[in-house]
Amino acid sequence: MSTFIVLAKKEVAQMVREYKIIWLPLVFIFLGITQPVVTYYLPDILKAVGGGQGITIDPSMAAQNGGEVLASTLGSQFDQLGIMIIIVSIMGIIQSDKANGMLAFILTRPVKVSSYIYGKIISNYLFVTFCVTIGYLVSYLYVYLLFTSIHFIDFLAALLFYLLWVLFIVSFTTMISTIFNSQGIIALISIVFLLVCRVIVGLSSVIDKINPASMSKYAMDILVLGTVNPDVIWALISTILLSALTIMAANKWISKKKYSNE
Template identity: 40%
Template sequence: MNNLFILVRAELAEALKEYKFIWLTLFFSTLGVTQPLINKYMDVILNHIGDTAGIVIDPNRQVPNATDVFLSTISGQFNQIGLIILIISFMGLIATDRNSGMQDFILTRPVSLYSYLYSKLIGHWLISMFSISVGVLVSYLYTVYLFGTFSFLKLLGFLVLYSLWILYLISLVILISTFVKNQILIAILTITFAFFWIFTKNFSHALSQIVPAKILTLAEHQLLDLHELNYVSVFICLMLTVLNISWAGAKFNKF
């Protein structure tokens, strides 16, 4: 446990020294304000860039409420561009250590392989959740300012469940890193799997019950007034995360 703590602390220190905390937070904050701004000033934007002859703005269209805007920030910005950048920032989390020989130095100490793998998982989860939380908070404040309020508690509920999806994604990067050495390929494969899961949850109802991305639906439901808390999805997401790390550990020894 002590070694896990030392390793997590080193991951966090590295993120601080390499300014990952700053640029990732700035990035998610920017994403967080983009969607509310676009929604609010869509008319103005279209008027400025569109050819008036070709664009007809429905004057009776429904004005989105705060929750809708916030949801589109999450599903449109965070789950697409945000997810890609997040995965790219993680792609070297195992490969860099392996290539530099740092991994050998760590694993020859009285450190268990799983302490090492879980330190990567926890460390990068904390880094991402810090940045995402700040981005979400900025987005929340902007949305509330521009579109009206919605419950902060709902937002917290959303964040807790969303963090499980991020946890799963990091475990996926770790698992793929034990099979593939090339960082770019690690990123491409993880992004492909992540989008596949997101696609699958929308595509098949039966399948969606067992895919890790189902937790995203559950997180979004916290914002809407659907007080559904599907413990099975929470359990499946956590179980798949643990499974990924266990598989990574088993594969690791065979390198």
């Protein structure tokens, strides 16, 4: 446990050196603010810049309920630009240590591969969770001020479901960072794969049961409908299992590469 804590502290120190603890929360705060503000003021903005000639504006746009707007924050902001930003922020999670020789240095000490991997993933996941939660909370506050209130239980349940999707994003990107040596390749593979996962949500109920991205859809359903689809249990189990598999794959890859003396 002490080894894990030391490695986790090292990861936090790295975040401080890269100013990640400043810019990543600010990015998600900005994303959280954008959707409710743009949705509320879009008709006025279009009128101010030219009357919106040739553009049909749905008069009910600014009358949406709070759940719909907060759900669109998850779907339109966090699940698009947000995913790419998370990937870019952690794409070097393992690759940078391989490139500068730190991985070989750490694992030739009495450090288990599992402790190294868990230290990386848990510290980064907790930090990304903090950033997403801050952005989500700010969006909720703006939704409350500009639209309608949202039941706290729905607000919390949607966040917990979405953070399971974030867990898979972090664990999958970590696995790709372990396998490949180019940050460009890591970012490309991770972004394409995870965005495809998000795009195909809803195409098939069977796919949704094994697609981690469907946790985002179920989170949005809670906010919009106030109910939970019974199929969520299958998606929840699949997301946890697939996240565990990606972590195991990263662990196995490093072990096979003989970075340690074990």
